[in-house]
Amino acid sequence: MIRYSLICENAHDFEGWFSESADFDRQKASGFLACPVCGSLDISKVLMAPSVSTARHKEKIGALAVNEAQKEVAAKLKEVIASIRANSEDVGERFPEEARKIHYGETEVRGIIGQASLNEVKSLIDEGIEIAPLPMLPDDTN
Template sequence: MIRYTLSCDNGHAFEGWFSSSDDFDRQVDSHLVTCPTCSSASVSKQLMAPAVSTARKKEARQALVMDQAQKETIAKLRELVKSIRENAEDVGERFPEEARKIHYGEADQRGLIGKATAEEAVALLEEGIEIAPLPVIPDDKN
């Protein structure tokens, strides 16, 4: 995609995104590109500054990097999820049915993990059955 700074014959500036320079030319020739302010179809490209890496952009990218406390929190969550999985029975698609059996005393108390649709989860909660989703933790390489 190419981003162009555009202006109309009335001096209004705006941006447009196009798949190619030819796509821009085709759309302008067909009067498909119009000014969002005045609807003029007389539109042209303006000079654009090149994309330059600045200190502000670098700071914004660094803000996306996890600090040590965040890394430790993710590691603890990873351990917690692992422990839950190791100490619970995975009943898969039967989760709603098995959770109800335990809740109503038809089966022994035990930890369960499995799958439920959003509707099934809401129904379980409405019945007073305590459930919670397991968090999906990104792997270390992500």
């Protein structure tokens, strides 16, 4: 995972986690990247100091305290994601096809999750099909 410090046009600072550097550009271009404070889609990366991973650095990171509000938000987010996964059918790579069938009334309405390419996501949105990305948390991939 790659962590970027981000800022919106209204000067709200926040972090974003991406599986690779190109994910920031893809999410920004597709309109999936928004400021968590004001919802602005005009997001930029902020210059950051490089992070060099050493044993001592890892000890420091492990020792950093996360405030209670952050812990609560992270726990709630994990709960929501778990609930969505538990109450949805994972259709995998068939997601775009199944989303269209549901939207056009060709199959029963139900919650689905799965994978779609950036082009497929854009096509679904252009067709007026309401979809939303399910965030991958750092704990999900590490």
